[in-house]
Amino acid sequence: MKIEREQDVVPFRNRVKEYATKINMGLLNQTKLITAASELVRNMLKYANGGIVHIEVISQGRENGIRLIFRDQGPGIKDIQLAMKDGYTTGKSLGLGLPGTKRLVNEFDIKSSAEEGTTVSIIKWKNG
Amino acid sequence: MDRIPILRMGDFLLVTIQIDLYDKLATNLESDLVQMVNKTGARGVLIDISGLSIVDSFMGRILGNIGSMSKIMDAETVVVGIQPAVAITLIELGLELKGVHTALNVEKGMELLKEKIGSPSDESPQDEDSSE
Structure with a gap:
């Protein structure tokens, strides 16, 4: 999407x-999942002027879940470790975007580079 | 629809948010409310968000802004009707809704507002007593 x-x-x-x-x-x-998705999509709009989100149902054993992959062509995040720290922000939001979002989901993976933009992948298990 | 209706009831302004808001709608509400507080001299603002299925940091910031701006205009803000799942999510996300009071429902919210600003109906008999 x-x-x-x-x-x-x-x-x-x-x-x-x-x-x-x-x-x-x-x-x-x-x-929790929708709130996390909302945060990430806002980041995408704010820092990268949008991007593409891929939504899919995944299963692992008996457990079902939703995986969302957010991909943008933005400037990338220079220091991911710093961006994942509570209270850090470069924009004018509350600065709880990434770490707060991570707490809401079961798996959170972020890759970013200046050349390829940022890709965030999250998974929320049905009973997670 | 590009505006959320704001109802006036005595010293209070009431807002019921029944749908998930587009950002523009939320920022409109913020400025409309502050202007209404100014125009009507309202002492309290009650916002019912029981219709919101999620509150993200943007919406949280809008609510906080409304609270802080109203405060500067001498009005208290109470947010009511937060869904349990929304409350849990807010806290895990790290949002504290600073600057606004909260109450379980509209009725409790009205009580809280009256308490905060001192209800006029409570004050007037005292005035009469003192003049006698």
């Missing part, structure tokens, strides 16, 4: 919700 404008945020969240409902994810985990 393409994210180009701020108006894309709500439809995108609804799409994530559809997937989460499809695998019968509980309300709390759904809320």
Whole structure:
């Protein structure tokens, strides 16, 4: 799903919700996943003027989950370790974007370079 | 729809958010509310967010801004109706909703507001007593 404008945020969240409902994810985990997705998509808009999000249902053994991959062509994050620290921000937001988002999901992976932009991948397990 | 209606009830302004807000709608609400506080001289703002299925850092910041701006305009803000899942998520995310009071529901929120600003109906009898 393409994210180009701020108006894309709500439809995108609804799409994530559809997937989460499809695998019968509980309300709390759904809320956490959608909030995390919302944070990441906002980062993408703010720092990279948008990008592409890939949504899929994954399974591992008996457990189902949702994986979201956020890919942008932005300037990249210079110091990922620093960006993952609570309270750090370069933008004018609250500075709890990345570390806060990480707490909401089960798996969080981030890769970034100035050449290729930033890719964030998160997984929320149905019962995670 | 590009505006959230703001209702006036005595000294208070009431806002019910029934859908997940687009950013523009949220920022409009922020400026509309502050202007309404100014225009009406409202002493309290009550925002019911029971219709919000998620509150992310953007929405959290808007709520916080409304609280802080109203405070400067001498009005208290109470946010009510936060869903349990939203509350848990907010805290894990690290958002504390600084600058606003919270209450479980509209009724409790109104009580809190009245308490905060001192209800006029409580004050007027005292005035009469002192003049006698």
